[in-house]
Amino acid sequence: xxxAFLAILGRDLxxxxxAGGGGELALVFFxxxxxxxxxxxxxxxxxLSRIGPAILWLGALLSMLIxxxxxxxxxxxxGSLDLxxxxxxxxxxxxxxxxxxxxxxxxxxxxxxxxxxxxxVALPGEAMLPVAGTxxxxxxxxxxxxxxGAALTAGLRRGGLILPVLVAPLTIPVLxxxxxxxxxxxxxxxxxxxxxxxxxxxxxxxxxVGTLAAAAALRQAE
Amino acid sequence: xxxxxxxxxLSAENLACRRGGRLIFEGxxxxxxxxxxxxxxxRNGAGKSSLLAxxxxxxxxxxxxxxxxxxSDVAPLELSHVVGHRDGLKTALxxxxxxxxxxALLGDAVLSSADALARVGLPHVAxxxxxxxxxxxxxxxxxxxxxxxxxxxxxxxxxxxxLDLAAQAMLAGLMREHLAQGGxxxxxxxxxxGLDGARxxxxxx
Numbered sequence: 125x126x127x128a129f130l131a132i133l134g135r136d137l138x139x140x141x142x143a144g145g146g147g148e149l150a151l152v153f154f155x156x157x158x159x160x161x162x163x164x165x166x167x168x169x170x171x172l173s174r175i176g177p178a179i180l181w182l183g184a185l186l187s188m189l190i191x192x193x194x195x196x197x198x199x200x201x202x203g204s205l206d207l208x209x210x211x212x213x214x215x216x217x218x219x220x221x222x223x224x225x226x227x228x229x230x231x232x233x234x235x236x237x238x239x240x241x242x243x244x245v246a247l248p249g250e251a252m253l254p255v256a257g258t259x260x261x262x263x264x265x266x267x268x269x270x271x272x273g274a275a276l277t278a279g280l281r282r283g284g285l286i287l288p289v290l291v292a293p294l295t296i297p298v299l300x301x302x303x304x305x306x307x308x309x310x311x312x313x314x315x316x317x318x319x320x321x322x323x324x325x326x327x328x329x330x331x332x333v334g335t336l337a338a339a340a341a342l343r344q345a346e
Numbered sequence: 347x348x349x350x351x352x353x354x355x356l357s358a359e360n361l362a363c364r365r366g367g368r369l370i371f372e373g374x375x376x377x378x379x380x381x382x383x384x385x386x387x388x389r390n391g392a393g394k395s396s397l398l399a400x401x402x403x404x405x406x407x408x409x410x411x412x413x414x415x416x417x418s419d420v421a422p423l424e425l426s427h428v429v430g431h432r433d434g435l436k437t438a439l440x441x442x443x444x445x446x447x448x449x450a451l452l453g454d455a456v457l458s459s460a461d462a463l464a465r466v467g468l469p470h471v472a473x474x475x476x477x478x479x480x481x482x483x484x485x486x487x488x489x490x491x492x493x494x495x496x497x498x499x500x501x502x503x504x505x506x507x508x509l510d511l512a513a514q515a516m517l518a519g520l521m522r523e524h525l526a527q528g529g530x531x532x533x534x535x536x537x538x539x540g541l542d543g544a545r546x547x548x549x550x551x
Contacts, residue, residue, distance in 0.1 A: 131450030139436060142439070202433065202435065203434035204435075206434060209402065209403060209423055210423050210428060211424075
């Protein structure tokens with residue numbers, strides 16, 4: 125069973141690294157957003173550094189949504205999903221492996237790139253690590269909430285359009301606590317720990333609920 | 347590894363299928379016993395692929411039950427190999443990687459992926475991404491999956507499609523071998539399977 129779990133995880137990581145796998149797409153999109161926003165805001169450096177964490181979080185959220193529709197759709201189209209269903213591995217664990225692979229190829233690189241991109245939004249040096257930390261613990265929630273939506277739209281030809289509409293509202297709590305934890309690191313009255321721990325809890329809950337929901341959606345035969 | 351001792355029988359009772367509001371077939375009952383091959387025939391749209399989709403759990407039967415006698419707690423799909431129109435291959439991965447993935451997923455390994463590719467006559471494409479292969483070669487890689495893991499039931503949807511004559515004979519040989527080892531085959535087909543004693547199950551008018 126461990127072997128099948130690792131096989132799915134390994135295959136998805138391998139696919140993401142191959143040409144056209146889309147592994148780098150999220151990172152490039154993230155970079156694009158974070159580069160463009162300062163130009164749109166104008167030269168007010170104080171404003172930029174005040175809303176910097178929000179820009180980073182919004183950029184990360186939108187980047188994670190890109191390509192999410194392919195999470196199960198590709199497997200559904202070419203029949204790999206039938207292969208996964210034919211395995212003795214419970215569908216929940218298969219979803220967990222795929223969600224984990226999605227996070228490792230999108231969420232984790234985004235969190236690691238955040239300190240670099242923080243420079244572009246004039247984030248103070250001492251806030252770099254906390255902001256990257258919020259992305260590190262918050263992005264798994266986005267991957268797994270997204271997995272639920274991706275499983276629902278796996279059979280739809282234009283699922284890529286409806287997916288953000290389904291998923292974005294569900295990510296609002298993550299966005300709120302992610303940005304407020306990041307802002308707390310910049311100063312203010314709220315201690316960093318409080319929103320950060322809530323963010324961790326949201327991620328843990330999303331991993332469980334998202335996995336179960338996605339497996340249920342995939343199991344729902346026509 | 348030998349097949350389980352208790353004879354496993356794939357049994358379908360009173361199956362009915364509805365697609366898009368239209369009843370395609372009903373009252374379909376059959377049992378697939380060890381060593382037995384069923385050629386599933388019927389005109390286009392008679393529900394051959396739908397029946398296979400039901401056996402895979404992708405489609406819910408309108409009525410009736412599908413179960414495995416002798417292993418009632420196991421889903422039929424977990425004892426089956428499925429090779430259909432959607433070949434289950436990732437075009438970005440090599441033939442070898444695709445087969446190794448299938449083997450890790452399906453468990454109960456028999457042949458290594460290299461040996462399985464040699465059996466289907468494609469030892470030279472092991473390191474090529476599947477996207478570069480022709481339709482017939484892809485079908486053969488998908489069929490090599492039947493050999494990397496041991497499963498008693500082979501559910502095949504038009505297995506001869508896209509195969510040249512030599513490959514059709516090769517597949518017939520593989521199927522005979524599987525039947526001789528106590529396996530069972532259900533294949534939707536329009537042409538001959540090349541198996542003596544295959545029972546015909548005709549659905550639709």
